[in-house]
Amino acid sequence: MKGIPNMGQLMKQAQQFQAKMAKMQEELGDRTVQASAGGGMVTVTANGRQELVSVRIDREVVDPDDIDMLQDLVLAAVNDALTQAKNMVNEEMGKLTKGLNMPGLPGLF
Secondary structure: OOOOOOHHHHHHHHHHHHHHHHHHHHHHHHOEEEEEEOOOOEEEEEEOOOOEEEEEEOHHHOOOOOHHHHHHHHHHHHHHHHHHHHHHHHHHHHHHHOOOOOOOHHHHO
């Protein structure tokens, strides 16, 4: 059984990992990504907690006779921003969990 860490070492490693993960989540909450649609007519910013931070809509795209287009642009920009935020979190999680053999972790976020 040589080379297998004892329970105390495993607990210490788990606590260190948990602390690193908490710090990473806090830092990612402060990082933002931006996505736009309609050539920049609608721009959405999201953070690493996958929350929308801002939505900017150019005046020119606001047409009372074509609300469907505006809704489509907002939806496209929001989905793109949230996808980018999720990818940012997954990339950072990958860096944190690299080398760990913990089944299921990469799929958490």
